[in-house]
Amino acid sequence: MKRSILLLAFVVLAFVGCQRKGITPVSFTDVHVEDTFWRQRLDTLRNKTIRYAFERSDRAGYVRNFAIAAGLMEGRFQSGQPFDDADLFKVIEGAAYLLKVEPDPELEQYVDSIIDIVVAAQEPDGYLFTNRTINNPLHPWCGKERWETDWNLSHETFNAGELYEAAVAYYDATGKRKMLDAAIKNADLVCKDFNWDGIVMAPGHAVIEMALVRLYEATGDKKYLDEARFFLDCRGHREFDPTSDDLRVNGKYWQDHLPATEQREAVGHAVRALYFYSGMADIALHQGDKEYLATADSIWENIVSKKFYITGGLGARAHNEAFGENYELPNGSAYCETCASIANAMFNLRMFRLHGDSKYIDVLERSLYNTVLCGISITGDSYFYPNPLETAKNGQLRSAWFGCSCCPTNVCRIIPSVPGYVYATEGNRIYANLYMSSRSEIELGGKQVVLRQRTEYPWEGSIEFEVEQAGRGFELALRIPGWARGEAVPSDLYAYTDPSADEAKIYVNDEEISFSTEKGYALINRKWQAGDKVRLELPMRVRQVRTHSAVVGNRGLLSVERGPIVYCAEGTDNGGRVADLSLQADAKFRVVSDSLSIGGAYTLRGEGLRYAIKEDNSSVESLPAEITFIPYYARSYKGATEMKVFLPESGEDILSLLESERRTIDKVIIGNHPSEQAHNLKGEHTRCDSGMGWRDAVDGGWFSYDLKCDREAEQELVLTFHSTDDGLRTFDILINGEKIATRTLRRETFDALIDTAYPIPAHLLRGGKLTVKFDAHDGNLAGGIFGCRIRRTE
Template identity: 50%
Template sequence: MKSMLQKLVLAIGVVVAFSSCHSTSYHSDEPIVEVPFTEVHVTDHFWAPRIEVNRTVSIPSAFRQCEANGRFDNFALAGGLIKGEHKGDFPFDDTDPYKIIEGASYSLAVKYDPNLDAYLDSVITLIGAAQEPDGYLTTCVTNKCERLNRWWGTHRWEKLNSHELYNSGHLYEAAVAHYQATGKRSLLDVAIKNADLVCKDFGPDERQKHVPSGHPIIEMGLAKLYKVTEDRKYLDMAKYFVEETGRGTDGHRLNAYSQDHMPILQQEEIVGHAVRAGYLYSGVADVAALTKDTAYFHAICRIWDNMATKKLYITGGIGSRAQGEGFGPEYELHNHSAYCETCASIANVYWNQRMFLATGDAKYVDVLERALYNGVISGVSLSGDKFFYDNPLESMGQHERAPWFGCACCPGNVTRFMASVPKYMYATQGNSLYVNLYVGSESRVALANDTVTLVQNTEYPWDGLVKLTVSPRKASSFSLKLRIPSWTGNEPVPGSDLYTYIKRDREP
């Protein structure tokens, strides 16, 4: 493949200032923001079919699995709509419908489907019925499922690792997506009621519970809820959970598995459960960006460096060990025993996207791209209805995708992620337009002084030829920042000698 620089062809009818996106803008008054995926219409032969299969196959298939495996019944049981026993083996089974609702909402925003819209309304009705009067919502606790007592104990919020706050985080993300896609407040009001309870029950007051979130994602969810409602208490709550990490208050035992073995400001090595780590540091990045907290941002920069230079698979996968679904020691990157959970690769994309938005540094998109094209999409079949939970780099032939899992976090996660892929392609900062991913598409991008139509024609990743046609609404001058992937030079992974080409100083 020829050098990306040599094969980049531009057809532009405006005055444009070019630069590569390696600048640092964390301290800039103007934030870098994603171009909404609803403004990006993918037309290529690589991503467009996958996104459509996700809409027409993966999402309906995952919903059918929720029906067959009792996910919806648990909400109906908690709401008193049916009688019976709680189903499933995990307290976080509630998150499966939440994740799929999020993905379905993204799909609705791009291509409206009245049947899907009505189906979501029916599912949300069940979720609303299951919510307790004060806002609490975890069905296995409401249903008093004694089989799962080892997880949640005998009453709400008893055990840190109960996943109650994890359920809440996925609820918030689904609610925001559904509200933004449809304008309906049905699920958003459920999420707000739950978040208000969390803000009441957790916090620094002596009458409140003092623990980190356990399995992070509520931090990201609260940040999204803050952006939609502009209610500061949700951002403050997200920051509280970040700050509580590593304190060991209320008798909580510090544990590297959950990344709360020490305060985040003291952490330098990435350890523990890989999905939890990716979600936690994504939440820290959200809090740091929204509060302008440079100390937390510098801490996750250190942790990111450790991940990218010592614990990252060539596929962009993270988490080498099946035991604990997490990280081993530095440089433990075996192929046959690699775990590389699909959800961990998705979390890696989330984290790197936030690091890019905070800095404008292309190295984060380089790692994002590697995880996206390898670690994430390996987790779903081209047919869209079978999934990998873990993704070893070599197999004796015994490793096959499955339509569902008892612990079904990955299928639902894939459905919500695939629907949102277009949002990682472009970003803006004032009058600058970042081109981060090369995907055939037609997009409408709002800059500070103009609105630009941008058309990409490319067979990437099969070919490096990229043609960009830029059509502003009016004659204007703006910056177009094109990412030159690090792999086109001599760095498979940016800023690291973790991987090298067999032949250095390659001919273009």
């Protein structure tokens, strides 16, 4: 039987006897990338990242878990999370994609050896979950019986789903059935146990829905498609407390608070949510279900109009890694997990298949070129897990790995599958969705079309297509991105300061043509000949972006982008600070092409103002400044530093900040190790985040700093809190052992740093030094504290 694999998102779909008519992505194996931008990343993934990921997975104990579960060695459960099985499966899936494109006997032999151990750990009835099989110790998230807490955090069906994904991919790449047979055996067990006459339970972490659809496509067995639908249909059956604001009490964390078809807003854990919504789109696609289609449409609209970051990130809150409320889009505390943007690409490719509208590819592209690429270094061996839009002076650096490795292992799948996003077909039409230099063999109506694409995208907007083999006449649908039509995103959430559009132009064999558009695509229908050329010219001017006024934290702020690339300003390029910079809406920009820059990225230079305290400390002044912007995905390559995606249009807030700075006698840079040590940091049960610049104490703990003061002048202690902190956060504030205040933090707005000044009694100033202590009440946290300074009163 011929194995035919077609890419859906980064999930390669094997259609064996159950092909569905309609829009079909062209397989990543048929799109041969030649450009420098993506070729570099694909080669790095092949030559370095995939092996590095296997090495880190082995070091973390993932492989040993399977060996112990199989009885091949003795020992306790080796790693920290019950879902670590799934992360190993994701790396295997990524390796399969690489092997499908280019044989690598050494890599294949290694993966075979891992699969042997994985399959040996499977229990006789098909159950495969190493933590329970080892049972030493059983993770606290797992119940006493199988599946008992899968609705919550055990991740048993999540692991199963990732097993199916990897198994189908590896079978397609190599023809080897060992892992696929294990996946089928496990899926049969799932179908036997989970049904309306058995266990009625929605998965705590969605993914098995998509994976079962993929297994259906690989085997043609409809029971897997029906089981995928079952897992969607049984949402909303568990009782939760709808009056609670706690996502884990009201059910929203798992998207289990309502039946699936009654949900209209993106809520809860962002990655879980987007996998779940992708599963709904799959069922709408394969079963023509109008209710699930309407639900997916409504949720997509909610995301893009109220919960989508300009960088393509999703998930406002670190707590629960969750979507926030409508228009809750903080910058500094933004979570924007790399996995969420990968899942967003999956969801939007499915939505494109349902509707054939370019707006879904616009959203996909924004996530892909910005947050997804930010999640992995150009060297392929360090990663970001969250991707905030602003960092404090301490900055952030990518990490070599994480205790929860979902993001690094997910990157192993997304990068090698990117070529599968480039084209799709429907009837007599070829959709050109993404632009990258490549040579592609596209099957259309039983005949092969060969297209070569030449471009310097994303840096230049000229894209040339050459028909090397036509085979037949066809319609070429060229995506005109929203940013080329004066539309930042397909909603009113973001808008360009100058919304005018420079028209895209199309040339066929060097002659400009007029063209009609449909759902964002320029349509060219003709009988093509070998050697025919089409050139698309997209306007790529620098754009400044304003946010909807309902996003309170972004009022008066501007971001900058060019083409699909969102830019940011870093301290390393701007005199060490970006907090003192403002950017006017009519600023002029220079585009700088520097082959020596990181990955050949284009940088921008824009007109702005820098505010500074005069040398005599008498007042604050503003001076013209040229602001350097780099691609957001390239942040932190030059070291940990301040970073902002949004800069103020006015200097009013900067003036207020610097005026406070001018009166400051001493301050601690929270989260900065040298500064905190210089101020004699002490404490118990304390923790910090250097990127956002905060510290707190948990479990009734405390922490303190020593700061200088003036023995004579009136002074105040100024503490900076974040408006989104809530929960049990009541603590005492003491100076030299004397309590001056008790503070309880409550969520006040979506995104703001709030300064509170506490007058310092004169008798505490006499020693010239103050010990400031934050002491949590029993069962509470102290903080977070984002700033701590002593300043003269006005």
